[in-house]
Amino acid sequence: MRCLITGASGFIGSALSIELLKKGHDVKCIVRNVKSKKLNKNPNLIYIELGNIDIHTDWKNILKNVDCIIHCAARAHLTINDDDNYDSFKSLNVDGTKKLAIDVLNSEVKRFIYISSIGVNGPYTKKNQAFSNLSKPNPKGSYAISKYESEIILKELFIQSKKELVIIRPPTVYGPNLKGNFSQLISFLDNNFPLPFESIKNKKSYVSIENLVDLISVCVDHKNAGSEIFLVSDDQDISTANLIKKISSNLDIKRIIFPTPIFLLSIFFKIIGKKEYINKFMGSLEIDIEHTKNTLNWKPKYNLENCLKNTIDWYLQNKR
Numbered sequence: 001m002r003c004l005i006t007g008a009s010g011f012i013g014s015a016l017s018i019e020l021l022k023k024g025h026d027v028k029c030i031v032r033n034v035k036s037k038k039l040n041k042n043p044n045l046i047y048i049e050l051g052n053i054d055i056h057t058d059w060k061n062i063l064k065n066v067d068c069i070i071h072c073a074a075r076a077h078l079t080i081n082d083d084d085n086y087d088s089f090k091s092l093n094v095d096g097t098k099k100l101a102i103d104v105l106n107s108e109v110k111r112f113i114y115i116s117s118i119g120v121n122g123p124y125t126k127k128n129q130a131f132s133n134l135s136k137p138n139p140k141g142s143y144a145i146s147k148y149e150s151e152i153i154l155k156e157l158f159i160q161s162k163k164e165l166v167i168i169r170p171p172t173v174y175g176p177n178l179k180g181n182f183s184q185l186i187s188f189l190d191n192n193f194p195l196p197f198e199s200i201k202n203k204k205s206y207v208s209i210e211n212l213v214d215l216i217s218v219c220v221d222h223k224n225a226g227s228e229i230f231l232v233s234d235d236q237d238i239s240t241a242n243l244i245k246k247i248s249s250n251l252d253i254k255r256i257i258f259p260t261p262i263f264l265l266s267i268f269f270k271i272i273g274k275k276e277y278i279n280k281f282m283g284s285l286e287i288d289i290e291h292t293k294n295t296l297n298w299k300p301k302y303n304l305e306n307c308l309k310n311t312i313d314w315y316l317q318n319k320r
Helices: 011-022 086-105 142-158 180-190 209-221 240-251 262-271 276-282 290-296 304-318
Strands: 002-006 026-031 046-049 068-071 111-115 164-169 228-231
Touching (some): 002 011, 011 026, 011 209, 068 209, 086 111, 111 209, 164 209, 180 240, 180 304, 209 290, 209 304, 228 290, 240 304, 262 276
Parallel strands (some): 002 026, 026 046
């Protein structure tokens, strides 16, 4: 397949470009700056400098000789507090995605894969009520709402078309080159910050970059992928406390994690004006990926323990 990746210098896009090359596809990469140090230096990758993606972007010439586009480019919330300005997400996540989709519908592209977010389903799950592909959307926060609005627009545009739309909703992604909250957690632990999460018995779904790009690569040409929404995870849910223990073990440090009554933690986060931390660190977010596995005859290739080790090894090699 002749593939085009937007956001190809990002965390997901850069890993995906190499994975697609391994699978034998031709790969073109959309990036803001071809001189970026983040780019893979593989000579088989073709880079196209485009700058910012928005409602004015002209895709017509870029989409020539492309069979499948994977839209990874997005304005993401890199920190837990970076989610209060909807307009900062709308330009790329909604308007830019809509313009790209319209130009795709007037091109020879056969399949459009949109990397969305599990946040479309909601910020947390209730006990024994994991999100599935049939769960009703309930986005909270500007980032998740922008992703949901993009999904609605894409469905409306593609419903009358023979071209295929595939939507993938990953949870928190971790792996080498990671940023955001997961990276901050590793840094906190590496600096021996005490964390009061020993008593938390929640369940969280995560996905390694290795498993995510493997799934995306399957969706590029799988006959059953068209017109589907796929949830993805490592299929190994883990509590916040156990995640901290595993990270600490890989860092080879003595973890400083202690028990604190849940209600006291909730009160503390409210007092300091960080109510969003309650669900981030104490709530559950479980994902049911049976539909994904059954439809695509796919399952995660890599286990959480090995992928965490790869992540920590990268962190230790690159920390300042």
